[in-house]
Amino acid sequence: MTRVLDVKGLEGGYGSVQILYGIDMHVNEGEFVTIIGPNGCGKSTFIKTIFGIASYYTGDVEYRGQDISGWRTDQLVNHGIAYVPQVDNVFPSLSVKENLQMGGNTLSNSVLNERIERSIDMFTDLRSREYDLAASLSGGERQMLAISRALISDPKFLLLDEPTAALSPLYQQQIIERIDSLREGGITILIVEQNARLSLARSDRGYIMANGKIVHSGDAQNILTDPEIGEYFLGSTGH
Numbered sequence: 001m002t003r004v005l006d007v008k009g010l011e012g013g014y015g016s017v018q019i020l021y022g023i024d025m026h027v028n029e030g031e032f033v034t035i036i037g038p039n040g041c042g043k044s045t046f047i048k049t050i051f052g053i054a055s056y057y058t059g060d061v062e063y064r065g066q067d068i069s070g071w072r073t074d075q076l077v078n079h080g081i082a083y084v085p086q087v088d089n090v091f092p093s094l095s096v097k098e099n100l101q102m103g104g105n106t107l108s109n110s111v112l113n114e115r116i117e118r119s120i121d122m123f124t125d126l127r128s129r130e131y132d133l134a135a136s137l138s139g140g141e142r143q144m145l146a147i148s149r150a151l152i153s154d155p156k157f158l159l160l161d162e163p164t165a166a167l168s169p170l171y172q173q174q175i176i177e178r179i180d181s182l183r184e185g186g187i188t189i190l191i192v193e194q195n196a197r198l199s200l201a202r203s204d205r206g207y208i209m210a211n212g213k214i215v216h217s218g219d220a221q222n223i224l225t226d227p228e229i230g231e232y233f234l235g236s237t238g239h
């Protein structure tokens with residue numbers, strides 16, 4: 001089985017502020033993987049380090065067998081990786097369509113327009129709102145727009161930072177279902193989440209992060225149903 005992402009001993013942070021202390025994890029082709037962990041444990045930093053936004057110090061980071069450690073974001077995008085940030089992931093003063101155009105500023109106009117059309121249909125209910133400002137969208141609609149923008153580069157591997165945070169239960173469900181349908185369409189998925197029940201329920205495998213390290217890994221269903229993990233990492237037992 002192809003390892004889309006293979007991380008061993010990753011250390012990183014922000015300049016000289018170390019946050020990640022040796023992350024070991026992998027994502028197989030076609031998988032949906034969720035990393036959970038408490039606020040401040042380093043989930044966002046991990047995803048940012050992979051995507052070339054936080055500082056990489058040391059460790060192995062391979063994408064489909066190729067060493068990508070320390071690569072720039074634009075190189076990663078060209079190799080099929082896309083990232084949806086946790087916050088500030090749309091430009092409120094731009095229209096829906098302009099936001100999508102920002103996702104593909106190196107593409108030719110014809111390819112860009114084709115991708116925008118496809119991305120709107122694949123992921124949003126925003127067809128009738130193309131010319132509305134992103135500021136006018138609800139939280140759930142903004143998240144759909146942010147994910148659609150990431151799809152413009154035609155990624156094969158999508159990194160999502162808390163895609164359901166601060167959304168209504170209905171939108172949380174919709175977003176996770178749509179992310180799962182992207183996986184069915186052939187995109188490998190890695191999500192980091194604090195409120196992770198919904199995401200784990202769709203996942204193949206899960207990891208638990210604490211204090212900048214992976215402290216547990218396993219089958220997503222086992223993580224969901226483990227009473228101790230539920231108590232410490234998922235807020236409640238869910239029953």
Ligand SMILES: Nc1ncnc2c1ncn2[C@@H]1O[C@H](COP(=O)(O)OP(=O)(O)O)[C@@H](O)[C@H]1O
Nearest residue numbers: 014017019037038039040041042043044045046
């Ligand atoms: N730009 C930054 N510079 C320095 N420290 C940061 C920065 N961003 C986040 N941190 C710190 O890194 C730690 C991990 O944060 P983060 O990765 O955002 O955690 P999580 O996503 O798990 O909530 C926190 O202690 C946070 O304060």
Ligand SMILES: [Mg+2]
Nearest residue numbers: 043044045086
């Ligand atoms: Mg975070």
